[in-house]
Amino acid sequence: EVVLTQSPGTLSLSPGERATLSCRASQSVGSNFVAWYQHKPGQAPRLLMYGTSKRATGIPDRFSGSGSGTDFTLTISRLEPEDFAVYYCQYYGQRFGPGTKVEVK
Amino acid sequence: EVQLVESGGDLVQPGGSLRLSCAASGFTLSAYWMTWVRQAPGKGLEFVANIKKDGTYKVYVDSVKGRFTISRDNAQNLLFLQMNSLRVEDTGVYYCARDVTYAVDSWGQGTLVSVST
Numbered sequence: 001e002v003v004l005t006q007s008p009g010t011l012s013l014s015p016g017e018r019a020t021l022s023c024r025a026s027q028s029v030g031s032n033f034v035a036w037y038q039h040k041p042g043q044a045p046r047l048l049m050y051g052t053s054k055r056a057t058g059i060p061d062r063f064s065g066s067g068s069g070t071d072f073t074l075t076i077s078r079l080e081p082e083d084f085a086v087y088y089c090q091y092y093g094q095r096f097g098p099g100t101k102v103e104v105k
Numbered sequence: 106e107v108q109l110v111e112s113g114g115d116l117v118q119p120g121g122s123l124r125l126s127c128a129a130s131g132f133t134l135s136a137y138w139m140t141w142v143r144q145a146p147g148k149g150l151e152f153v154a155n156i157k158k159d160g161t162y163k164v165y166v167d168s169v170k171g172r173f174t175i176s177r178d179n180a181q182n183l184l185f186l187q188m189n190s191l192r193v194e195d196t197g198v199y200y201c202a203r204d205v206t207y208a209v210d211s212w213g214q215g216t217l218v219s220v221s222t
């Protein structure tokens with residue numbers, strides 16, 4: 001079974017900075033199977049990326065995804081105040097990684 | 106507009122049962138796989154179960170196999186999660202969600218399940 005790990009656990013950054021979030025799979029997976037979500041307290045999670053690099057509807061282009069094999073990355077080019085949240089990667093529409101919290105430095 | 110509204114969450118004792126419902130609107134339920142995801146207090150998201158468009162195929166996380174049953178009524182635009190033999194570790198917010206290809210694109214606001222004495 002595929003296990004996802006995410007790093008770092010917490011990322012402390014300032015608005016305007018670049019955020020790079022990592023998701024590593026325990027074995028090689030197809031790039032079609034990796035998605036990313038944003039989750040804020042008290043809200044429903046939101047799909048950001050699917051198929052590794054495809055932005056979901058309405059997601060601004062400061063969000064981008066990349067990767068292949070076992071290593072996948074979500075990049076936020078310039079953090080906006082509303083981007084501070086927890087981010088999860090997901091494999092095959094099922095298993096989630098443990099999450100990365102992006103917090104204000 | 107796609108809407109998913111969960112209901113049925115409650116406080117229940119260990120060993121008890123609950124049935125969660127999810128009312129879908131704004132899209133044709135029968136055209137989509139559907140998923141339940143949960144979040145325990147202070148923890149991350151966890152896939153619970155999903156179900157094929159016509160209800161003939163279901164997948165469960167190991168920790169709920171034999172205790173939870175996912176089902177759907179496409180005619181009534183409803184998704185269900187029957188939860189039996191509940192444990193303290195089943196406590197959390199349960200989200201109903203719509204599947205797209207290897208991802209989940211729409212989520213409800215969640216319903217709270219508390220399992221405690």
